[in-house]
Amino acid sequence: MNKKYRILIVEDHTLMRAGLRALLSQDPDFDIVGEADNGRDAIQAVGALSPHLVLTDLTMPGMNGMEAIRDIKRRYPETRVLVLTLHRADEYIHDSLRAGADGYMLKDATQDELRVAIRSVLNGKTYLSPDISAKVIYAYLGTGHVATGTSPWDTLTHREREVLKLVAEGNPNKYIANYYCLSVKTVEKHRSNLMKKLDLHNASMLTAYAIEKGLLAS
Amino acid sequence: MNKKYRILIVEDHTLMRAGLRALLSQDPDFDIVGEADNGRDAIQAVGALSPHLVLTDLTMPGMNGMEAIRDIKRRYPETRVLVLTLHRADEYIHDSLRAGADGYMLKDATQDELRVAIRSVLNGKTYLSPDISAKVIYAYLGTGHVATGTSPWDTLTHREREVLKLVAEGNPNKYIANYYCLSVKTVEKHRSNLMKKLDLHNASMLTAYAIEKGLLAS
DNA sequence: GTGCTTTTGGGACAAATGTACTATACTAAG
DNA sequence: CTTAGTATAGTACATTTGTCCCAAAAGCAC
Numbered sequence: 001m002n003k004k005y006r007i008l009i010v011e012d013h014t015l016m017r018a019g020l021r022a023l024l025s026q027d028p029d030f031d032i033v034g035e036a037d038n039g040r041d042a043i044q045a046v047g048a049l050s051p052h053l054v055l056t057d058l059t060m061p062g063m064n065g066m067e068a069i070r071d072i073k074r075r076y077p078e079t080r081v082l083v084l085t086l087h088r089a090d091e092y093i094h095d096s097l098r099a100g101a102d103g104y105m106l107k108d109a110t111q112d113e114l115r116v117a118i119r120s121v122l123n124g125k126t127y128l129s130p131d132i133s134a135k136v137i138y139a140y141l142g143t144g145h146v147a148t149g150t151s152p153w154d155t156l157t158h159r160e161r162e163v164l165k166l167v168a169e170g171n172p173n174k175y176i177a178n179y180y181c182l183s184v185k186t187v188e189k190h191r192s193n194l195m196k197k198l199d200l201h202n203a204s205m206l207t208a209y210a211i212e213k214g215l216l217a218s
Numbered sequence: 219m220n221k222k223y224r225i226l227i228v229e230d231h232t233l234m235r236a237g238l239r240a241l242l243s244q245d246p247d248f249d250i251v252g253e254a255d256n257g258r259d260a261i262q263a264v265g266a267l268s269p270h271l272v273l274t275d276l277t278m279p280g281m282n283g284m285e286a287i288r289d290i291k292r293r294y295p296e297t298r299v300l301v302l303t304l305h306r307a308d309e310y311i312h313d314s315l316r317a318g319a320d321g322y323m324l325k326d327a328t329q330d331e332l333r334v335a336i337r338s339v340l341n342g343k344t345y346l347s348p349d350i351s352a353k354v355i356y357a358y359l360g361t362g363h364v365a366t367g368t369s370p371w372d373t374l375t376h377r378e379r380e381v382l383k384l385v386a387e388g389n390p391n392k393y394i395a396n397y398y399c400l401s402v403k404t405v406e407k408h409r410s411n412l413m414k415k416l417d418l419h420n421a422s423m424l425t426a427y428a429i430e431k432g433l434l435a436s
Numbered sequence: 437g438t439g440c441t442t443t444t445g446g447g448a449c450a451a452a453t454g455t456a457c458t459a460t461a462c463t464a465a466g
Numbered sequence: 467c468t469t470a471g472t473a474t475a476g477t478a479c480a481t482t483t484g485t486c487c488c489a490a491a492a493g494c495a496c
Binding site: 012013014015016018019020022023026084086107108109110111114167168169170172200201202203204205206207208211216 | 230231232233234236237238240241244302304325326327328329332385386387388390418419420421422423424425426429434
């Protein structure tokens with residue numbers, strides 16, 4: 001009775017976590033050795049349980065998934081990381097892969113896809129949901145080659161996207177500044193740059209743009 | 219081997235659906251008789267499978283959960299409906315209950331809570347997640363009498379909706395005033411009333427609300 | 437190192453938005 | 467007729483946003 005692969009599930013929604021555990025337990029090769037509901041606990045759990053694979057969501061209270069991935073990959077490079085999330089926004093995909101994720105799955109994948117993805121990643125390969133790979137390829141073509149009509153979106157910096165998200169959620173500059181430990185001036189600057197780059201002229205238009213780009217998830 | 223309760227799962231994320239099925243199947247009383255990934259299919263499925271209980275998400279492509287609940291409750295009033303969703307916003311809660319839901323659960327509930335909720339609802343009771351019931355009570359106290367039955371959206375006047383639309387498109391008050399041949403003051407007043415009624419506090423939030431309500435032709 | 441971008445912050449000012457009141461005219465419901 | 471709600475518009479003031487300037491530290495590319 002030896003299960004081959006040790007898996008850690010990182011996911012904040014308790015029911016989803018329980019559901020995943022139940023699903024994966026059906027596979028005789030998978031051994032769910034632990035669960036975590038935030039990034040910080042996840043990092044500790046990886047240290048304590050040394051799983052072969054970490055299956056993780058991105059948006060979680062406290063330390064978010066991205067930072068956790070970066071950290072896990074730095075400390076335990078041999079641990080495989082598969083992202084499982086709702087977000088199809090470019091930013092999440094990009095940042096996850098950049099942080100060192102070995103795969104990126106959407107939560108509307110099928111159970112079979114998940115199993116395939118896990119096995120691929122465990123075997124040292126990279127796995128992307130079909131929807132996702134198209135985006136990655138497009139981005140690759142975009143950055144690697146001629147200006148295939150670089151959308152203004154691509155010119156936004158990381159910080160600008162962070163600010164855009166909070167603006168779209170209706171937070172005033174003061175709050176955003178506080179949140180990121182910046183001065184209000186800096187936030188205004190980012191906001192101003194956003195509007196210039198996107199050719200939008202007020203908070204409403206920024207919000208509509210952000211929603212269209214799928215930057216807001218509930 | 220007769221399972222007591224027939225359950226239909228309505229949820230757009232395939233993995234979550236599979237996870238719920240796996241979870242609920244562990245209970246000997248529950249028989250998962252079907253699944254649907256959108257409102258329209260759900261209604262058909264209720265007709266075809268006559269489940270005792272429908273466990274449903276709210277946000278789904280195509281027909282959303284709220285409308286589906288209303289329809290199911292109209293056609294098959296004896297069917298019990300338990301909402302299971304991420305959304306903790308008052309509006310969702312209110313609209314769901316108004317549509318006839320018998321319970322409202324958050325996805326970060328535990329497996330045990332879910333089981334309790336399902337059994338309560340099956341036994342003719344109403345179940346609310348602890349977090350949720352506080353909100354409902356608060357709203358109850360706030361409005362003065364039970365189930366005023368109106369989501370904030372319904373309280374908006376025609377003019378307010380016209381203004382809301384233009385605000386969400388990013389037009390400044392001056393433009394809106396000009397457009398409708400009003401004084402800027404009047405537009406400000408409508409905007410102010412909108413924010414009061416919806417409990418939103420700036421243009422970004424109004425925009426996000428309007429988009430969610432499908433007010434923008436996109 | 438020299439440039440370029442990003443990120444950070446500031447001054448000054450104009451414009452727009454948000455809040456708190458008041459007030460009139462019209463309409464629909466009781 | 468009275469009351470409630472809608473639409474209109476005003477004063478006054480506080481806050482926020484938007485738009486110009488400017489500049490320095492950090493990181494990266496060539």
